[in-house]
Amino acid sequence: MMTLLKNGKLYDPAHHKDGVVEDIYISDGRIVSKPSEKEKISQTYDLTGKVVMAGAIDMHSHIGGGKVNIARMMLPEFQETKTYSEPEAHICTPNCSHNATPNTTDTGFRYIEMGYTAAFEPAILPINARQAHLEMGDTPMIDKGGYAMLGNDDYFLRLLASRADQKAINDYVAWTLHATQAIGIKVVNPGGISAFKFNQRRLNLDENNVHYQVTPRDILKSLSTAVSQLGIAKPLHVHCNNLGVAGNFQTTLDTMGASDGVPMHLTHIQFHSYGTEGDKKFSSAAAQITEALNKNKHITADVGQILFGQTVTASGDSMMQHLNAKHASPKKTVIMDVECDAGCGVVPFRYRDQNYVNALQWAIGLELFLSVDDPWRIFLTTDHPNGAPFTSYPHLIRLLMDKSFRNEAFAKLNLDAQAMSNLTSLNREYSLYEIAIMTRAGAAKLIGLNNCGHLGAGAQADITVYTDQPNREAMFAKPNYVFKNGELVVKDGVVIKVVWGATHVTKPAFDSGVERGLSEYFEKYHTIQMDNFKISDDEITADGRGKIIAHQTS
Numbered sequence: 001m002m003t004l005l006k007n008g009k010l011y012d013p014a015h016h017k018d019g020v021v022e023d024i025y026i027s028d029g030r031i032v033s034k035p036s037e038k039e040k041i042s043q044t045y046d047l048t049g050k051v052v053m054a055g056a057i058d059m060h061s062h063i064g065g066g067k068v069n070i071a072r073m074m075l076p077e078f079q080e081t082k083t084y085s086e087p088e089a090h091i092c093t094p095n096c097s098h099n100a101t102p103n104t105t106d107t108g109f110r111y112i113e114m115g116y117t118a119a120f121e122p123a124i125l126p127i128n129a130r131q132a133h134l135e136m137g138d139t140p141m142i143d144k145g146g147y148a149m150l151g152n153d154d155y156f157l158r159l160l161a162s163r164a165d166q167k168a169i170n171d172y173v174a175w176t177l178h179a180t181q182a183i184g185i186k187v188v189n190p191g192g193i194s195a196f197k198f199n200q201r202r203l204n205l206d207e208n209n210v211h212y213q214v215t216p217r218d219i220l221k222s223l224s225t226a227v228s229q230l231g232i233a234k235p236l237h238v239h240c241n242n243l244g245v246a247g248n249f250q251t252t253l254d255t256m257g258a259s260d261g262v263p264m265h266l267t268h269i270q271f272h273s274y275g276t277e278g279d280k281k282f283s284s285a286a287a288q289i290t291e292a293l294n295k296n297k298h299i300t301a302d303v304g305q306i307l308f309g310q311t312v313t314a315s316g317d318s319m320m321q322h323l324n325a326k327h328a329s330p331k332k333t334v335i336m337d338v339e340c341d342a343g344c345g346v347v348p349f350r351y352r353d354q355n356y357v358n359a360l361q362w363a364i365g366l367e368l369f370l371s372v373d374d375p376w377r378i379f380l381t382t383d384h385p386n387g388a389p390f391t392s393y394p395h396l397i398r399l400l401m402d403k404s405f406r407n408e409a410f411a412k413l414n415l416d417a418q419a420m421s422n423l424t425s426l427n428r429e430y431s432l433y434e435i436a437i438m439t440r441a442g443a444a445k446l447i448g449l450n451n452c453g454h455l456g457a458g459a460q461a462d463i464t465v466y467t468d469q470p471n472r473e474a475m476f477a478k479p480n481y482v483f484k485n486g487e488l489v490v491k492d493g494v495v496i497k498v499v500w501g502a503t504h505v506t507k508p509a510f511d512s513g514v515e516r517g518l519s520e521y522f523e524k525y526h527t528i529q530m531d532n533f534k535i536s537d538d539e540i541t542a543d544g545r546g547k548i549i550a551h552q553t554s
């Protein structure tokens, strides 16, 4: 059984194809090279004039785990909004109140309908990993995976405080990846979530956590080294200290130097690019941040663009969410400590285009996108649902690709914010090729997914077909076809077949001696025993919903 996608215009940056007209052959769920004459083509799709890309990959989207469910439970009023599936509702207006935390089925459907075939949950708290996988396992259509959160957990901080050697840290990090079935490691407000429990309300990069006497810089150094020495493809995923605080750009610049040149990924960098200039003591530091990003080749970043409308912010950063709770809209909030592991904070929020800070946040995100030279090192995210729901991606893509559309939107913003942004002086318009880098090839390369994000022989046949049209929002909101593992699952923007994607993990080798200390620790301090904490392969693949794809370390 072979499928032929004929005459499409391929945007496949992994193979330097920028609108090259070429055929694609699919067999057994994979893209294969052109077969010999006698092999039979069972189905042909004529894609003449159509834009063909690999399925998109969201490298940072909160789709599973405790805080997403807290948001769902806390905001039942959003769950009942039915206009959500209407394509028009993808456009965020100030009055827009669509569902920021859709249920698992809707999550899978909305992603695949936009041509996304994979999404990665960036904040799996190890103690909540089972819950996160149960939710992701209940999310149809797409591949998934997650980054396990370390760096505020008592066990790690004890290791660091006792000056444990790097090998002990590496073993613990590798053990955590196995136990949580994750593909990467993330640190949120390094040391800060822990410090919050000891009544610190802010933590700067070189400030001690009062209990452990270690600094965020120590934590970043130790974890980034572990990730690199273990050969994990995905660099340490870093949510910097001082999220959302005016003047935090200096922390972000300093953080880039905290790993001594070892690769790190700085997430939702928009929320970390704020200065203190102007009457309102809140300004854009996008220029300083992008200058540093362009210079520091070991650093990658995703933007975490905000878009106007109702959403809910859900973060592991309980310290900063405690600060943000006063802005909750509607007025309800959950801030919690989670065992010895970390914490979280869920704060519903409405971004308003006539609000000075929100309007400037919107502009800062776009300034960042448009000023970073290398599209392989910047990624398209809204930090779903924190900046906006992922369903607003087509709108965001249009903002990046269409200067006049962008400038028209800018002209409607709060006037004081307009005066503080250089956005209209940035003439760049992203090309389809660059969009394909940011949302496909670059994301796959960053996470280490060798068989995703490209259209070469051997790739998973996750393929999206669009109609080239000047309105990029309409184009990216509703692909003509989406193929998942070679099967046609979306036609004209609507799901026609339900399938289950794989879970991507990595399992670096480690010294099993690490479990001696860990099992004792679990006995003493945790609510469950070590053996119950570990998630088996069978739990992930239960009910035949997807398989595990384990990626090699280098």
Ligand SMILES: [Zn+2]
Pocket (backbone or CB within 6 Å): 060, 062, 122, 268, 383, 384, 386
């Ligand atoms: Zn996030």
